[in-house]
Amino acid sequence: MPGMMDKGSEYLGKGRSNGTKSPSNASNGGHFSEDSGSDDEHDVGMRVGADYQANIPEFEPGSTKYPDKDSGGMLVWSPYHSILDSKLDEYIALAKEKHGYNVEQALGMLFWHKHNIEKSLADLPNFTPFPDEWTVEDKVLFEQAFSFHGKSFHRIQQMLPDKSxxxxxxxxxxxxxxxxxxxxxxxxxxxxxxxxxQDV
Structure with missing residues (x-):
């Protein structure tokens, strides 16, 4: 194998320079000669050997060097297997019709009360959302729906199901x-x- 290593280092010396001093560039003070000014000389060649190996620290399973950054997100709903879909639908319908909640708000309230429908229903009136909150998306959807369906509000509601x-x-x-x-x-x-x- 020593013969292969000699050929490899000979190849590196003839090909791209890795920026280290070699006998060929040591004579001119470690600088490249002007007649070899191609961009390839600035590329780093393959570096082989113990000097070029990464030192990887041992894995410590219990420690975290970088604490998890707060992503700013907050879980507002996670399904719970013991709640029947029919009960959940009833709860959401009541929250929407009687208190003006949208689906996300109603599920968030239920999640806050650890999936206890009775406690959540009792707390719904205490946090009634602002009733006329229209986002820009809602307004654009309304305008699009109105342009398609006119004053057919039942059809408009199909595009905006959270609005009564x-x-x-x-x-x-x-x-x-x-x-x-x-x-x-x-x-x-x-x-x-x-x-x-203006273009015309």
């Missing part, structure tokens, strides 16, 4: 009054029209 019919109607009348100023779709259409007019 009364909430949709209430939002429709407030949106209708200020539509020219607040319609997200109309605003986007005006922007596109202005851009196309």
């Amino acid at each position: 019919i009364s909430s949709l109607v209430k939002y429709y009348y407030s949106w209708k009054k200020t539509r020219s100023r607040t319609s997200l779709m109309d605003r986007q259409a005006r922007k596109l029209a202005n851009r196309s007019n």
Whole structure:
């Protein structure tokens, strides 16, 4: 095998330079000659031997050098096998209809009470969510649904299942009054029209 190592080091000396001093570049003070100015000389060649091996520390199963970073997430629901689906559906329907919760909020309350439906039902009135909370996504979905279905609020509700019919109607009348100023779709259409007019 010594013959192979000699050939390998001979190859490294003739090919790419690994940046270390060798007899060929020691004569010019360790610098590369000007006639060998290719980018390949800056690439590091293969490094073999004990000097180039990584020192890996022993694994310590009980210790954590890097504590888990807080991801900012919080578990709000985890299914529990002993709750029947029918009971869960009843609970969610009651939370939505009577107290204005959406599905995520209702399940979060149930999870907070360790899957105890009775305690959760008793606590629902204490944390009634703000009833007219419409996100930007909700508003855009409403506008899209309205453009497809008109005033058919039952069909609009299929696209916004977390909103009650009364909430949709209430939002429709407030949106209708200020539509020219607040319609997200109309605003986007005006922007596109202005851009196309400027390009012409």
